[in-house]
Amino acid sequence: MEVAAIIDSLNDAQREAVSAPSRSMLVLAGAGSGKTRVLVHRIAWLIKIEHISPLNILAVTFTNKAAKEMRGRVEDLLNISARSMWIGTFHGLAHRLLRQHNKEAKLPDTFQVIDSDDQLRLIKRLMKAMNVDDNRWPPKQVVWYINAQKDEGIRAKHIQESSDVYQQQLLLIYRGYEDLCARSGLVDFAELLLKAHETLRDNAELLEFYRARFKYVHVDEFQDTNTVQYAWLRLLTEGQDNLFVVGDDDQSIYGWRGAKIENMFNFQKHYPNHKLIRLEQNYRSTGNILKASNALIACNDGRMGKELRTDDGDGDLISLYSAFNEQDEAYFVVERIRKWVAEGNLRSDVAILYRSNAQSRQFEEKLMATGTPYRVYGGLRFFDRMEIKNALAYLFLMMHKDNDSAFERIINTPTRGVGTKTLDDIRRLAREKQISLWLAMLELMKAGHFTPRAENALKGFVLLINNLSKQSGELELYEQVKNVIEKSGLIEFHKKEKGDKGEARVENLEELVNAARQFDYDEDNEENFSELDLFLAHAALESGDAQADDFEDCVQLMTLHSAKGLEFPIVFMVGLEEGLFPSRQSVDDIGRLEEERRLCYVGMTRAMKMLYISYAESRRLYGKENYPRPSRFLKEIPSELLQEIRLRANVSKPVATNKQTKMTIGTSGRYQLGQRVRHVKFGEGVVLQVEGEGAQERVQINFANAGMKWLMLSYAKLEIL
């Protein structure tokens, strides 16, 4: 393979980044500028042109999806297997590191990764045991506090005792939680990263080894790294000057979960020899969409500076629709989609992007009503589902009988007559003697502590778990899973559930068997861990991407956050209202407001051909009617790039921006005097008067058959003729 194959398809800036003599590099990659491409080609360049062994290359991403894609693309480009190359998520790589060096990490070799759900349960249990008032210290906030500390690299021992009762209690819980995890060999997500960092930091030999091994370190979405992640990267690359990062400060939208946009600036300080390359050529969107996006993001301060451009034409103007309420907004969007599809286009070309999940419902209802297939992203992932976690808990428990969280989860699921009293007794003994729940249960049984009823129930349970684990040796992984879901009675249990909920759960359980069958044993295995153990870790680390669902052509619904990295020919960005987007919690803080603006920028730059933006004059939120102002972001888009859409005749005219007075429905011309309309009950009529504003707006209509009526626009369903 020659140079040309790797470089020919790139533009100048991309080429410069890909072929740079090895050293640190900051690629400031705008939306749609081909950043993954640069990363992939860079790796190919190193291997093929500079003859670097894949073993010396490390590439880190945030999501499993991105990691998988990168690996796949490197393999395609080079036509080799990239197995020996470390490509993975921060968490995945940290996990691998800890498994391989669990001794240095001071972890038992059976340590288990717990997900956020397990973490919350654990905290709840701990707090109960500690007698903490969960009104004053809501468990969710406690978890948030602990994770935030860990993300910053702060252990409980680093935190000063506080005279503030609230703070002090948090600290005590943090301590207790650390102890508990250490005792039971549990590692949460934040812990993976922190522990991986500490292990390298405190083991000179290990650190030397990995520094020598990873001569080339690459990071995707660098703007999303948190403190510990960046510290880990620095540790690995210190004195090596070999950190190649790709990111976009304008797309940093995860500050709220610890991402430090500052890392981009710090990088420039910490790696003074780095080269900075800007990728500003955009291959995704039309000129107008880019102009609008550039103008919007220019309102942020302290950017690294970047302006997207395209060689393609301006394309259509951005369409703005002012709906009178959220119903109308949904109606508008769905009508446009129908039109698009009727013209012979794909539904999957269309995305509806919203700020908060709660907004999806309106659109779902309208889509459902029109029989338009759609898919909502987000929500529960496969491995997060209750029934799946229950099944996994059985697998956990049969492997590791002293895993208390697995025990708690399934001791009475499916219900087998183990009540609160029984469980409390077990818990008490376990705490007193510092032993696992499983052992405590056995001891109490031996002592004849329980009533015959409870005794029987527990006997059945012990027998079940013992049998399952006895059989496990002879069975394939998927057979074990199958065995578990059948013998445990989980299938039976969910079959009895009413509604299609139970049915879906049974299906999911069956799907779990498939997941086990497809599980690639070798992929993660360098040490001699059992296949089942690795499968369980896999389940915790990989949430099971949106399951390769039906390939049905459907409209895509998702939050702006989950749209990052994706692109669609048509994008509807909805709910551009003050208080919703930007969200109310963000408007008082300039930093958070700027993050909202970046989110808006991310949303706009998802659109390839057409971008529709809408807002509602009136929106029902938490059961109350609201009359929000249009989002400030609308005013930041140059008005000449916008056209206002009218449902009726598609009249377009520039929108007046920078004005406090917005157009009210009454005067916006949607219902003009003389307008012919149709009402579901009253039939056809003519509008004679309009009065009021927003949701109070009323129209007087003379119906041919029903006579004169006053109707509230927000309630009446009027069709414009």
Next chain:
DNA sequence: AGACAGCAACTTTTT
């Protein structure tokens, strides 16, 4: 054990 009522909560999400 399961059903139901009363209660607060409620941005964004990957691992």
Next chain:
DNA sequence: GTTGCTGTCT
């Protein structure tokens, strides 16, 4: 307005 959790009742 909807959801999810808790506590109480049958």
